Amino acid sequence: NAGVMQNPRHLVRRRGQEARLRCSPMKGHSHVYWYRQLPEEGLKFMVYLQKENIIDESGMPKERFSAEFPKEGPSILRIQQVVRGDSAAYFCASSPGSDGLPSGYTFGSGTRLTVV
Amino acid sequence: AQSVTQPDIHITVSEGASLELRCNYSYGATPYLFWYVQSPGQGLQLLLKYFSGDTLVQGIKGFEAEFKRSQSSFNLRKPSVHWSDAAEYFCAVGDAGNMLTFGGGTRLMVKP
Numbered sequence: 001n002a003g004v005m006q007n008p009r010h011l012v013r014r015r016g017q018e019a020r021l022r023c024s025p026m027k028g029h030s031h032v033y034w035y036r037q038l039p040e041e042g043l044k045f046m047v048y049l050q051k052e053n054i055i056d057e058s059g060m061p062k063e064r065f066s067a068e069f070p071k072e073g074p075s076i077l078r079i080q081q082v083v084r085g086d087s088a089a090y091f092c093a094s095s096p097g098s099d100g101l102p103s104g105y106t107f108g109s110g111t112r113l114t115v116v
Numbered sequence: 117a118q119s120v121t122q123p124d125i126h127i128t129v130s131e132g133a134s135l136e137l138r139c140n141y142s143y144g145a146t147p148y149l150f151w152y153v154q155s156p157g158q159g160l161q162l163l164l165k166y167f168s169g170d171t172l173v174q175g176i177k178g179f180e181a182e183f184k185r186s187q188s189s190f191n192l193r194k195p196s197v198h199w200s201d202a203a204e205y206f207c208a209v210g211d212a213g214n215m216l217t218f219g220g221g222t223r224l225m226v227k228p
Binding site: 043045048091106109 | 152158160217220221
């Protein structure tokens with residue numbers, strides 16, 4: 001029973017390029033969360049999605065960032081026209097989320113984005 | 117809005133010594149509380165969680181945490197630290213909407 005799978009583990013992009021980060025939740029989990037961890041900082045919530053729905057995107061920067069969780073396939077976090085300040089570790093987590101309790105997320109190993 | 121404060125950014129303890137990591141939260145209702153551990157270059161692993169009931173919660177790897185409503189705290193403890201416990205520890209508070217808010221983390225170093 002595979003856990004939360006994120007790929008790639010490491011991603012290097014030049015300023016102005018696009019970054020696509022993928023997350024496959026645990027089997028049976030229908031809720032996906034994206035967090036960003038800047039160097040020497042804690043985790044900052046970005047977006048919460050269910051299949052084909054964005055539930056809460058209050059942590060997403062207003063420009064250049066978007067997320068989706070299609071009916072089929074992984075969740076994608078997309079960053080357009082990356083800048084140096086986007087360099088961070090991006091973590092995906094999933095939960096079953098069906099019982100109304102925050103059952104505790106299962107985290108992926110993260111994607112470390114470096115913008116050069 | 118909920119928030120979590122971990123007052124200690126870095127803590128160093130000797131191997132075999134006891135450990136307490138502090139966590140204070142702000143939340144209007146009964147909180148759901150979590151502790152996660154992150155080893156270097158890795159994701160976060162759930163150590164333990166509190167929803168209700170007994171205020172002393174046992175977790176994995178010999179960790180425990182105590183919920184104290186009067187102090188709005190959920191401190192993590194371990195009686196005897198091992199070198200492999202060196203990592204970063206995050207406290208989090210959740211709501212019924214499945215949202216978790218994390219503290220800034222405490223980096224634990226273990227001296228031989």
